[in-house]
Amino acid sequence: MENERKKMTKLVHALLCMGEALVSCGAEIFRVEDTLNRVGYAYGASNMNVFVITSSIVITMEMPDGQLMTHTRRIRNANGTDFTRLEKLNELSREISSSPLPPEKLEERIKEIASGSCRKRELLAGYVLASAFFTVFFGGSLYDAAAAGVVGVFIWILAIYLMPFCMNNVVYQFSASLLSGLLICVAAKIFPGLSMEHIMIGDIMLLIPGIMFTNSLRDVLLGDTISGAMRLIEAILLTFALVLGFVAAIWIVGRAL
Amino acid sequence: MRDAIIQLITGAVGSVGFALIFRVRKSYFLHVLAGSILCWGSYLAATAALGGTEVFLPTLISGFVTAIFAEILARVCKAPSTVFFMTSIIPLIPGRTLFYFMQAIVREQYSQASNYGMATFLTALGIALGMSAAWTICDFSRKIGR
Numbered sequence: 325m326e327n328e329r330k331k332m333t334k335l336v337h338a339l340l341c342m343g344e345a346l347v348s349c350g351a352e353i354f355r356v357e358d359t360l361n362r363v364g365y366a367y368g369a370s371n372m373n374v375f376v377i378t379s380s381i382v383i384t385m386e387m388p389d390g391q392l393m394t395h396t397r398r399i400r401n402a403n404g405t406d407f408t409r410l411e412k413l414n415e416l417s418r419e420i421s422s423s424p425l426p427p428e429k430l431e432e433r434i435k436e437i438a439s440g441s442c443r444k445r446e447l448l449a450g451y452v453l454a455s456a457f458f459t460v461f462f463g464g465s466l467y468d469a470a471a472a473g474v475v476g477v478f479i480w481i482l483a484i485y486l487m488p489f490c491m492n493n494v495v496y497q498f499s500a501s502l503l504s505g506l507l508i509c510v511a512a513k514i515f516p517g518l519s520m521e522h523i524m525i526g527d528i529m530l531l532i533p534g535i536m537f538t539n540s541l542r543d544v545l546l547g548d549t550i551s552g553a554m555r556l557i558e559a560i561l562l563t564f565a566l567v568l569g570f571v572a573a574i575w576i577v578g579r580a581l
Numbered sequence: 582m583r584d585a586i587i588q589l590i591t592g593a594v595g596s597v598g599f600a601l602i603f604r605v606r607k608s609y610f611l612h613v614l615a616g617s618i619l620c621w622g623s624y625l626a627a628t629a630a631l632g633g634t635e636v637f638l639p640t641l642i643s644g645f646v647t648a649i650f651a652e653i654l655a656r657v658c659k660a661p662s663t664v665f666f667m668t669s670i671i672p673l674i675p676g677r678t679l680f681y682f683m684q685a686i687v688r689e690q691y692s693q694a695s696n697y698g699m700a701t702f703l704t705a706l707g708i709a710l711g712m713s714a715a716w717t718i719c720d721f722s723r724k725i726g727r
Contacts, residue, residue, distance in 0.1 A: 350603075352663065407664045408604040414661055446601050453598030454671075461591040462677050525680045529595070534674035534705065535667055541709030546716070567683050574687050 332393050334427040335367055336385055340397040341431055343374075343381040345438040346413055350405035352539070353377065353548040359417045366421045377551045378402040403493060403558075405535065412437045444484060451476040451483075451530060459526030468519050471511060472526035479504050479530050493558070494565045501531055501569025509577035524570065533562040585625055592672035593617040600668045609664065612654055616669025620647040624673060637703040640673055644711025647673075652719045666712065675704040 339360055346356045356376045364372035364385055371386035379402065384394040416433055425433070455476035456469040464472070482500045490496035504527055512520035537559040544552030596617035597610055605613060623646040627639035647669050648662075655662035678701040685694035 350663065350667075351661070355661065355663075405603045405667070407661075407667075408606055411606065411660050411664065443604070446604070450598045450601030450603075454595050454602065455598075457591040457595035457598060458676070461588050461595055461672065521680070521684070525677050528680055529671075529674065529676040532674060532676050532679060534671075534676075537705045538667075538670070538709050538712070541706065542713060542716075545709065545713040563679070567679070567686070570680075571683050571687055574683070578687070 328391070331427060332385065332387065332391065333395075334431070336383055336393050336395045338427050338431040338434060339363060339383055339385075340381055340395055341434045341438070342413065342417070343376060343383070344397055344399055345409065345434055347376065347378060347381070347399055347402050348404050348438075349409040349413070350407070350535075350539075351410055351413075352546065353543050353551040354546045356381075359414075362421055363417055367424050367427075377548070378554050403536065409437055447483070448477065448480045451480040455479070455526045455530055458529045459522050462522060462525045464519060464522030464526060467515075467517060468522045469526070471508075471515075471518050472523045475504055475507055475511075475523065475527045476530060478507055479527065494561050497531065497533075497562045497565040498569045501566045502573050503569075504531075505570040505573025506577065509573055513577065528566070528570070531566055533559045533566075536562070588625075588672075589618050589621055592621045596668055596671040599671045603668060605664055605668055609658070609660075612658070612665060613668045616647060616650055616654070616665055617672055619650055620669045621672040623647070636678075636700050637707045640704050640707030641711040643673060644670065644708040645715050646711075648712040648715030649719070652715065670708060670712075673704065673708055675701045678704065 342363065343356050343360050346359060347353075351359075353376050357374045360374045360376070360381075360383065361372045364374070364383075368387065369385050370388040373382075373384040373386075375382040379399050381397045381399065382394065383396075384392065386392050413434070416437065420430065424430075452473045456473035459469045459472040460466070479500060482496075482503065486499060487496050490499065505524070508520060508523050508527065512518045512523065536555055540552045540555030540559055542552075543549075543555060593614045596613055600610060600613045620643055624639050624643035627642040628635075631638055648666055651662045651664075651666035651669060654660075654665045678697045682694055682697035682701055685691070685697055
């Protein structure tokens, strides 16, 4: 009996880790609940109650012999997007639905997936490619694209070195927008051939929380109203911070130079 | 026409840039290219067909087409559809209208600002609604198939 209980605690703990990993790599709330339910039933639960919002997970697992267990987990960071991790977790859940691993093993596997290194170089390549090509996409010249690429490198530096010092995402978003806006405005003043407008549009694409906004509306429309509303408000706040940052940058450079 | 081709190509490469940021598997990069071209192509086609003054409906149509494409790829590749949808939809993200919104605010042209703000919001809403419609249909077809 005591042994059973310990095993169950380990299992529920592993499920919480899995849920947290899923939420923090950009999975839909619907998918997180569905996955945790399926994994729970695969381990022999007679009834699973999973409630997930972007900041918390509650799992109640009921065994056929009447044992009950409820655990909760507070999630602090629900804004990442990491599709390699998402896919690996998805594969893992499929694998254990057909042949359950022992709970210790399961937690090990989840930790292994969740701790995968963030590859800075690929992130840098992504920032430069995205900002430079979207500058041309929105009508900029090749020089504008090159400048936007350089600002992309700057935003990458901010994302890696400034983000950890920021109190929260909104503060980071404001500082990143202000600093890159200043850089773009000053560069456009120094090199009159550059179009401030197009460079800025290209680099806004890196900072705009478009994916978050789409995600939030999708959550609402799929029935997870609370999560959707939380993400929506966060996306709106981030957009405000972005607008404030860039507007302040344009204004400061317009007045000062 | 030349502009459209430039947009299709640069938008697709830019989307691969986002695929790198979101850590999509490298073997899916071709899918992302195709998805992004389909997304922007369907947007351009819908804009042309509807007369080119509206933002909302073309975005809705393009979001729908892209989401169906993502669902199909998801079943073929046995991966979550989000992976394909979120990377393909990037060209539709309203970065440009948001910029004009800000510019209008700085220039104190408030009626223009409200127009661009509205366009930004409608674009985002169009994407989400188009995607949800596609999602609902796919969910139905899955359940009826059983």
